[in-house]
Amino acid sequence: MKIRGKKYKVSRAKVDANKLYKLSDAVNLVKETSYTSFDGSVELHLTVKKEGLSVNVELPFPGGKKKVVEVASDKTIDKLKLGKIDFDVLLATPDMMPKLIPFAKLLGPKGLMPNPKTGTVIKDKSEAADKKSAKSVLIRTEKGFPIIHTTVGKVSQKDVELSKNIVAIIDALGKNMIIKGVISGTMGPSIKLEVSQLNADSQAKAQ
Structure with missing residues (x-):
């Protein structure tokens, strides 16, 4: 069993493991539970209906290291x-x-x-x-599994920027393809997303 540090446990206590969070609330909570001394990444983990998905997505607000x-x-x-x-x-x-x-x-x-x-x-x-x-990133499922792991920005970015990046990915994949989603900060606790609200946020373009 993996032993977690004190900082992680404090952050984990702020998250209700049984709750499905609305996108805006989840993004806010990622920032609140971030405890790294550096500007951590915000990660999105999705379970989709089938494997083999691959799509280029243009993020409205790309962050982090510029790709070569x-x-x-x-x-x-x-x-x-x-x-x-x-x-x-x-x-x-x-x-x-x-x-x-x-x-x-x-x-x-x-x-x-x-x-x-x-x-x-x-x-x-x-x-x-x-x-x-281009601001595009390649989003695709893991080989042999219908899951997607990707980075949507940095903790230091504005909430609305991170939300719109997530919405862009949802739109590109197709909202009906998503079974469940989770976001987290680097080394931070996982925060479950309310998929039905994700779809609603997608339609509203996170505005």
């Missing part, structure tokens, strides 16, 4: 031969895909293998500028 986006080139191939990965997203034009196939086992498990379904295969390099500046 690379367009595949011969220099990328040289780095991959050395097992070096220094990017968070890899884009590729169709002509580069055959060169990347030998590295599928390296890139695939990390979710970095370019794929038309995730919008990471681009027609030409001119399209890369839009992809690099």
Whole structure:
């Protein structure tokens, strides 16, 4: 059994484990129960009706570390031969895909293998500028399981920003696909979301 520290126990005591919270209340509670000395992340965990879901979502208020986006080139191939990965997203034009196939086992498990379904295969390099500046994140279920884990922002962000980011994800997945949801701060307690209210918030765009 995992032993929890005193700070966690104090935070956990503020959360009713049997209660389903409205989105706005849950976001507020995440901040109230955050006890890290750094600006923690706000995480969203969803159980959906089927596995294999994958969608790019543009977050209205992205926060945290800026992702490094690379367009595949011969220099990328040289780095991959050395097992070096220094990017968070890899884009590729169709002509580069055959060169990347030998590295599928390296890139695939990390979710970095370019794929038309995730919008990471681009027609030409001119399209890369839009992809690099986009606020989109890839939301997908875990392999073999109908669950999704993703970060929606930082604890320091405004409540409405975090709520709208969550709403954007709900809308992209389809509100009827969600069975249950939980949010939490880094190392903080889990806060259950009222799914019916999530859907209502989604329709209202968290306004």
